[in-house]
Amino acid sequence: MLQTSRKGQWFQIIIPQKWEGLTLDDLFRHKWEAPKKLTHFFRMEHKVLLNGNNANWNNPLIPGTKLQLNLFEEEESEIPASYFEIPILYEDDHIIVFNKPPLMSTHPNQINLEKDTLLNAAVFHLQTNGEIRNIRHIHRLDRDTSGAILFAKNALAGAILDRMLEKRTIKRTYVAVVHGLLNSKKGTLHFGIGRDRHHATRRRVSSSGQDAVTHYQVVKVDQGKKLTYVKCWLETGRTHQIRVHFSHIGHPLVGDTLYGGQPICNRQALHAAKLEFIHPFTEEQIICYAPLLDIPTIFKGVDVYSL
CATH class of the missing domain: 3.30.2350.10 (Pseudouridine synthase)
Structure with a gap:
């Protein structure tokens, strides 16, 4: 697990020993596998610092150095907020896992016409906590399917998780x-x-x-x-x-x-019932169990915590 902290709009990672010799370019392109456009944006907009200073993206990283990423600027969402009481299984500054109720769509197909989806509820939840973010879902569940579903709160976390999904490391x-x-x-x-x-x-x-x-x-x-x-x-x-x-x-x-x-x-x-993945930044293993929501239950006698 990496040593990390939040400093206002900046997220800080202490460069670990295992990153020694990597450049920032290596970190973004090869370890995190961020898209070229997003990597270019972070580079050109000076959203990456080392020990508080503008970073040279081609110099090898030194263990113990403070890597700072500007991840927490406000981003207006195009999705209207709607209040729904949705159980939360895990949340931090970067990701959130909801326990989606049955008979609720993951996202609207028509933004201005559908306002009763999980994405609308996610936007409302963030706004009530003072987070103006462009939250995005990493995977989807059918409208009738319930359970654990993963969202990213910023573009870099979302890009890393997208790659993890493609590589089938999100179980x-x-x-x-x-x-x-x-x-x-x-x-x-x-x-x-x-x-x-x-x-x-x-x-x-x-x-x-x-x-x-x-x-x-x-x-x-x-x-x-x-x-x-x-x-x-x-x-x-x-x-x-x-x-x-x-x-x-x-x-x-x-x-x-x-x-x-x-x-x-x-x-x-x-x-x-269960979602397992490695955190995109801290490298902590996250395991979420989603309690059954149907009343009366249609999964009688099933203990999700034993799966």
Whole structure:
């Protein structure tokens, strides 16, 4: 874990021994893998200091030096703020993890018409705490899916987390309820996923689709109702991936009428129960568990803290 602190608009990192020999250019481009445009912005706008002075981006970094990044300037958001009481699982100056309720969209498709999304609520939360920031979501959840979802409060944190998501180092664990009794207690579903040309929002398994891998493990079986509760974790993050994969093998999610599930609850039975990642700046391991929100619960007897 790195030694860090906040100084007003500036975020300070004490250069660790393991960064010795790296230049600022190396740090931004290769370690953090920040986009060229963002790196250029930090460089040209003098938003990076070393021991309080303008930095030479090509000189090797010296352990113990104070690296200061201007990360906390006010940024007006285009997203209107709306009040919703959303549980927060983790928050600091750079990131926030919400426990998204079911039946709420992650973000508006039309900014001026939709004001009841999680992003609207996130903007409101920051503004009430005096943070005027352009907050952005790192990944999304379907409207009906509940659970842990990660947001970045500044562009550099967002860029680093985007790369981590691409490299699959952000681990998301879901719990789902599917129809029928699975033959195996654990397994891997590896089927490409593409658009269904006959339906605007539906996806389908396709040999020419995007590669998609879902791992699962049975956590509970309801013999009487012929339902199986499964823990799932993804190597990829395709749209509707868990829903499409389980429907494809004949075990659609309960409540998921789009993919063949029976409407015995008011949404598809899918919850993002656990989120694990390394903090983009402190390098601390963050693990968030998202308590179940449905009343009455559709995941009866499932303990998210044991997943």
